[in-house]
Amino acid sequence: MAQKQEIRRRRFIQSSAATIAGLAVPATACAAATQSIEEAARRVGRLPKHKLGSGGREISVLIGAGDWSLEAAEAGIRSGINFWHKSDEWGSGTPKAILNNRDAHYCQVCVDRVRGNHETGAQDEEAHYQFVKSALKQTGLRYFDDMQFHFGYHNIAEIKGNRAMVRAFERLKKEGLVRHLCLSQHNYAGNSRVPGGQNAAEILTAVMEDGLYEHAQIIYSYGDTPEMNAFVSAARKKGFGTIAMKTTRGVGRMVQGQTFMKEFPSGTTPHHALARWLTTRTELDAAVISINSLREFIDTCSGAGKPMRSADTQAIEQMVAYADREACRLCNACMGHCAEHIPIADVLRYERYALDYGHGERARRLYALLDKKADRCIACGDCLPHCPQRLSIPEKLISVHQILG
Ligand code: SF4
Numbered sequence: 015m016a017q018k019q020e021i022r023r024r025r026f027i028q029s030s031a032a033t034i035a036g037l038a039v040p041a042t043a044c045a046a047a048t049q050s051i052e053e054a055a056r057r058v059g060r061l062p063k064h065k066l067g068s069g070g071r072e073i074s075v076l077i078g079a080g081d082w083s084l085e086a087a088e089a090g091i092r093s094g095i096n097f098w099h100k101s102d103e104w105g106s107g108t109p110k111a112i113l114n115n116r117d118a119h120y121c122q123v124c125v126d127r128v129r130g131n132h133e134t135g136a137q138d139e140e141a142h143y144q145f146v147k148s149a150l151k152q153t154g155l156r157y158f159d160d161m162q163f164h165f166g167y168h169n170i171a172e173i174k175g176n177r178a179m180v181r182a183f184e185r186l187k188k189e190g191l192v193r194h195l196c197l198s199q200h201n202y203a204g205n206s207r208v209p210g211g212q213n214a215a216e217i218l219t220a221v222m223e224d225g226l227y228e229h230a231q232i233i234y235s236y237g238d239t240p241e242m243n244a245f246v247s248a249a250r251k252k253g254f255g256t257i258a259m260k261t262t263r264g265v266g267r268m269v270q271g272q273t274f275m276k277e278f279p280s281g282t283t284p285h286h287a288l289a290r291w292l293t294t295r296t297e298l299d300a301a302v303i304s305i306n307s308l309r310e311f312i313d314t315c316s317g318a319g320k321p322m323r324s325a326d327t328q329a330i331e332q333m334v335a336y337a338d339r340e341a342c343r344l345c346n347a348c349m350g351h352c353a354e355h356i357p358i359a360d361v362l363r364y365e366r367y368a369l370d371y372g373h374g375e376r377a378r379r380l381y382a383l384l385d386k387k388a389d390r391c392i393a394c395g396d397c398l399p400h401c402p403q404r405l406s407i408p409e410k411l412i413s414v415h416q417i418l419g
């Protein structure tokens with residue numbers, strides 16, 4: 015956590031300095047950075063809010079995240095962003111504006127399985143309990159509003175048969191250290207490392223019926239599978255909260271692609287059109303979009319809650335076509351057909367971190383932890399017919415290994 019915080023501090027200093035090229039005096043740099051933050055917030059204005067499920071809380075339609083650049087988080091606070099995903103990642107660098115006005119913000123802690131990764135790790139009541147207590151100490155937040163089971167359940171049987179995360183939440187809630195229980199849910203059907211794994215939509219439907227969780231973060235970009243869209247609709251009717259994550263599928267690659275951008279409609283950008291679409295054309299309560307700088311903050315958040323224009327509609331059509339050609343949707347449909355047991359969806363998720371979110375360092379760190387890397391692919395092609403997007407999986411794996419290996 016400390017390492018990540020240091021990286022973000024460096025980025026903050028670098029990007030602040032970039033706004034006032036030529037000045038090397040730290041106090042002056044700080045004043046100029048604050049001015050840039052104020053200006054960014056002014057250009058975005060106040061973000062609209064939406065009810066998060068039926069729990070009564072109103073949250074900004076675009077939420078912030080602990081891995082945003084610090085200057086973007088500062089501008090977000092001024093623009094009314096009041097829900098912070100992964101706030102535990104701030105460590106000792108929690109924004110002062112949040113510490114000084116704690117009750118005006120909803121801060122979420124992400125809790126992972128232990129003794130392994132999201133596929134092989136276990137739920138452990140005591141370890142989850144201690145993790146949250148330690149994160150509270152580091153961030154100084156006093157309490158977390160939302161405790162999130164990161165990556166979620168492997169299947170419906172686990173929801174019924176393993177209540178360790180729920181018990182940890184109940185203990186912490188009794189002590190006033192957490193308030194609401196939520197989860198982010200990935201797909202596990204066909205994953206050979208997760209016997210009996212099921213898809214996110216079926217697991218989430220069961221979680222919603224179970225009634226213990228208040229809301230969920232779901233993988234969702236430009237519309238999703240019919241099953242996930244049906245879940246989002248059912249959740250809206252039932253008052254179960256939904257927040258879209260992993261929303262920028264392929265967007266970083268689009269922005270870097272000269273040919274793509276040459277044909278992109280004028281008057282909008284990929285991040286801007288996406289923000290408008292997510293916050294006005296879906297039944298989601300809110301969405302999170304990765305943001306690394308004040309420029310990205312202005313570009314993205316100025317679209318929040320605003321109606322789609324014809325340029326945005328055309329933009330989204332072009333983005334869907336591009337993303338379906340280039341960027342994995344993390345559906346897992348290929349995984350069960352790989353005799354080499356390569357964690358294809360994880361590899362291609364890290365590709366997204368590096369190429370779409372600008373988080374190359376994080377992607378390399380996570381890739382290094384994989385027990386099987388992409389270079390184990392023997393190009394047999396067995397996975398190919400199962401990919402709904404017809405991605406050239408072996409070629410992609412080689413290219414990701416070159417970037418992250
Ligand atoms: S082509 Fe590579 S990833 Fe696909 S099934 Fe064969 S070994 Fe696995």
Ligand code: SF4
Nearest residue numbers: 342343345346348401
């Ligand atoms: S490569 Fe294709 S099948 Fe595999 S997870 Fe990605 S989109 Fe799904």
